[in-house]
Amino acid sequence: MLMFKRYSPLSNFFRSAPMRIFLAPFMALALFVLGSANAAASTAKTDNVSAQLEANVTTIAPGDSFYAVLKMDIRKHWHTYWINPGDAGEPTRINWTLPEGITAGDILWPTPSTIALGPLINYGYEDEAVYLVPLTASAALARGQTLNFSAHATWLVCEDICIPEDGQFSFSVQTGTQTTPDPVWGKVAQSALSALAKPDDSITTGAVLKGETLTYSFAGPGLGKAKSAYFFPIDTGAVRHAEPQLLSRGSEGFTLWTKPGFRAKRGLNDPIAGILTVDGRAITLAVQPGTAPTGTGADTMPGAKPAATxxxxxxxxxxxxxxxxxxxxxxxxxxxxxxxxxxxxxxxxxxxxxxxxxxxxxxxxxxxxxxxxxxxxxxxxxxxxxxxxxxxxxxxxxxxxxxxLLFFVLGLMLLGFxxxxxxxxxxxxxxxxxxxxxxxxxxxxxxxxxxxxxxxxxxxxxxxxxxxxxxxxxxxxxxxxxxxxxxxxxxxxxxxxxxxxxxxxxxxxxxxxxxxxFPMFAASVWLVWVLDGQAGAIGVAAVLAAMTLIAFAIWAAKGERAGKISAIIATLAMIWVLWSGLNGRDADGLEPQVWSPSTVQTLLAEDHIVFVDFTADWCVTCQVNERLALSSKKVQRAFKKADAVYVVGDWTNRNDDIARELARHGRAGVPLYLVYKPGKKEPQVLPQLLTEGIVLNAIKRE
Known part of the structure; x- marks a missing residue:
């Protein structure tokens, strides 16, 4: 039998040497483009940050844990922020879209440094930051499949100006019989893990508040010889970040002297979690409120004379x-x-x-x-x-x-009213x-x-x-x-x-x-300013309303019997306004996220119900709704049960994005309440006057 070789003039044309030379640059360019497209999936570049998000493994065995690694290279003289950003700033956040059978933990934050910006002190990172996120694969996962991950990360990067930036990332991991580290990102993750702050059970602590002085005391092996130390509290209201932390030593440890933040001023009731850095060593711990451990130098503030006896x-x-x-x-x-x-x-x-x-x-x-x-x-x-x-x-x-209110009344009396x-x-x-x-x-x-x-x-x-x-x-x-x-x-x-x-x-x-x-009125204004830091805008509004009712009661009391009755009613109303305003939202109330269209879409993709509150500090209806319909324990429990997220669009200051969103829903002002549910194209628009029942019904799962 004769064998015939298939002939194609075109195939010989492409095999010819001149043609191979001609096509080589185009093939290289195609390969480069394909490679770049693949890299772009795990890389985001802005003018100030180059960020990469990868897994520290190439293969994961069902039931094992691994890490996602977000590495940021930050422009020189710029910085991003820790979970407590200090006096100003926003922490980095990652919103995940995870494959079935994978769960993600919280970010493991690297130890921050203090960054001075004018009179402010920020907590954050310069040059480079590596964030780790623990991921766990279900034991029920099948081997031999590809797991596709996507995430949307947001960060604030600042020098003398601040720029909010974000990036969309994706990567994949194979399931197999055993977990295999990635040759590059496995080492990056291991280095970041080694640098994380570690707990030390041998250290005893004590936090003491005396007027305007807050002390953190630490006793433990070798701490009495500490040369430098700084405590980074996770709570933004624990300390005044711009105040120095002065070090005094004792035989068993040391004490840091500083000034309390707005929340610590109300009293030390709970442990203060954070990171303690001592001579280059980073320790995670929670400082217990109470007396300072003995031998920590807590008796005399640095630079002060010993207490007389x-x-x-x-x-x-x-x-x-x-x-x-x-x-x-x-x-x-x-x-x-x-x-x-x-x-x-x-x-x-x-x-x-x-x-x-x-x-x-x-x-x-x-x-x-x-x-x-x-x-x-x-x-x-x-x-x-x-x-x-x-x-x-x-x-x-x-x-x-x-x-x-007393100073206000005394001022009226002095004026002869x-x-x-x-x-x-x-x-x-x-x-x-x-x-x-x-x-x-x-x-x-x-x-x-x-x-x-x-x-x-x-x-x-x-x-x-x-x-x-x-x-x-x-x-x-x-x-x-x-x-x-x-x-x-x-x-x-x-x-x-x-x-x-x-x-x-x-x-x-x-x-x-x-x-x-007039000194009486000035003292009253100062106390209202103090109250703003304690009870917020609602507390201030309550006191201002009470002052108005007092003035009305004084005026009405000068009349006949009906006027005196009006004065009594006004006084009772004043008492109710104060009680209502100063019994503010619970400390563990709804934690809002900042509104943006991408935030809503990301949350919906994660199967959350999204409750969007477009509000403003100057909007009376907004404040009343927040007070009466959104602050109760019952509503908080319902949000948690429904896996609903509270998102706030703050229109106190001009914001064109919010203005466009209001117009899209036929509104020219606030309040506007929208409830988004997974699987539905359009949100439910709630009435401008809310009740607890309206909110509870709106966030129910169907």
Whole structure:
């Protein structure tokens, strides 16, 4: 049989040498393009960051665990952020789309460094950051299949400006009989694992809050010889990041001295988790609230003199307390009230000496009772384990709100908008036989109350001395403080000749009284600002509403019977507004994610229900809805049960993306509430006025 060879002129054409030379560059280019397309799936490049996301294995055995490795090469002088970014910034986030049978854990964060930017301190990474994400393969996975992973990562990169960036990544891993490390990324992951902070059970800890000083103490092998240390708390409100952490050493360890953050100011109730760096070593731990371990140098702040002891120290503390009490009369929050008291003495200069002295004694008693009561309360709270000091009552939002309203009312009284029939001696009104005695006593009480936000020179040493003393000495120091505080007016009442040093009565007293109203209003504004850091915008709105109701009640009370009834109703409404506003959202409320179209799509791809809240701080309806319909425990549990995610589009400041999204749904303003469910093309639009029931029904799984 004859065999014929198939002939094709075209095949010979492509086999010819000239043609092979001609096609070679094009084939190389095609291979390069294909390779680049494959690399692009696991690489994202921006002007400031080159990021790669890969697995540390090429093959995974069912039931084994492995890591996804996100490696970022960061532009010189730029930085990204840790889970707690410090004073400003946003942490890196990864949203996964995982194959069936794979679960992902939380990011394992590399140890950050401190990055100074003007007056701010940030926690983050420069030059390079390698994030690990633990992944676990189900034991039920079949061998020999390809697992395809995709992820959307977002990060904020900053120099003197900040740019939000993101990248879309994908990679694949084969299942097999055994796990095989990737020759390159296996080593990258191993290096990153080795550099992670490690726990150390031999270290004992203690966190103590004393006024404006927060200490973290650590005892353990070799820590007494530490040369440098820094504690990175995970909680953004644990410390003031811009404040230095001063190191003091003891025989068994060391203490870091700093200032508390906004959340720590409310008290140390839970362990503070974070990373402790000591001489280049990184340790994960949680600092326990309570007393500092012995031998950690927690007795003396770095640069401060050792605490004095003995009778000499007690005498010095009592003297400083007395002097501080005298100076306290000149503080802005106290002076207006006591100046009116002085003018009351001027008006009564020609009355019987016995009556004036009686008023002076009663004023002294009112001051002493109040200071001793304050000292006793401080002792009781310390005995219960709380770390507190002077002004501790200002750590409680209801007290701050009440004090702000008190200063507001006092300002109105000084301006002459309200009176108490001339019987309230405390503001320089005419004294009468029936009201003068009680007025003198309660003026002393009132003066101590309004003095609580102030600290005078010399008080610091005296009050600091009491922190390590027993009950008797603490009360003695508070008594000395009260004696000093009451001394000027007590002296005026017993030595009438001193009244000659004061100006004679006249019209100037009315003008002066009105002038003193403005320090009262200024103190009220300052307290409202303090309240903003404690109770947020809702708490501030509640106090401002209460001030409006007080003004209405004062106006209505001047009328007939109907006006007085209106005043009572306004007062009750004020109480309800304050109670409602200051019993804010639970600390463990809904944790929002920041809205963007890509965020919504990513969450839907992960089979989440997405509740989008377009809101603004200046939108009253938004705040009411948040308060009444989105803050309850029942709603929080329903979100968790339905695997729903709360996403917030904040339109407080102009945002064109949000404006376009509002317009797309036929709205020109906020609020707008959208509920997206997997498998549905369009979201459900909720009413502008929400109830708890509407929210619960909207996020139910179908």
């Amino acid at each position: 003995g009778m000499g120290a007690l005498i010095q503390a009592l003297l400083f307390a007395f002097i501080g009490g005298v100076i306290l009369n000149l503080m802005p929050c106290v002076f207006p009230v006591l100046s009116m008291k002085a003018m009351g003495f001027v008006k009564r200069a020609h009355d019987e000496a016995a009556e004036i002295r009686r008023h002076g004694v009663l004023f002294l008693i009112g001051v002493m009772v109040s200071f001793l009561a304050l000292g006793g309360l401080l002792i009781a709270l310390k005995a219960s384990g709380q770390q507190i000091g002077w002004g501790f009552q200002l750590q409680y939002p209801p007290f701050v709100a009440a004090l702000a 309200m009176h108490f029939g001339g019987r309230f001696m405390g503001l320089g009104s005419e004294l009468t036989q029936s009201g003068g005695n009680s007025g003198a006593f309660f003026t002393g009480v009132l003066a101590v109350v309004v003095a609580s936000p102030c600290t005078a020179p010399a008080m610091g040493f005296a009050l600091g001395f009491t922190l390590t003393q027993g009950t008797g000495i603490t009360l003695a120091v508070f008594a000395a403080l009260g004696l000093g505080f009451a001394a000027p007016f007590f002296a005026l009442s017993f030595f009438p000749a001193l009244l000659r040093l004061l100006p004679k009565p006249g019209d100037w007293m009315v003008r002066f009284s009105q002038l003193m109203a």
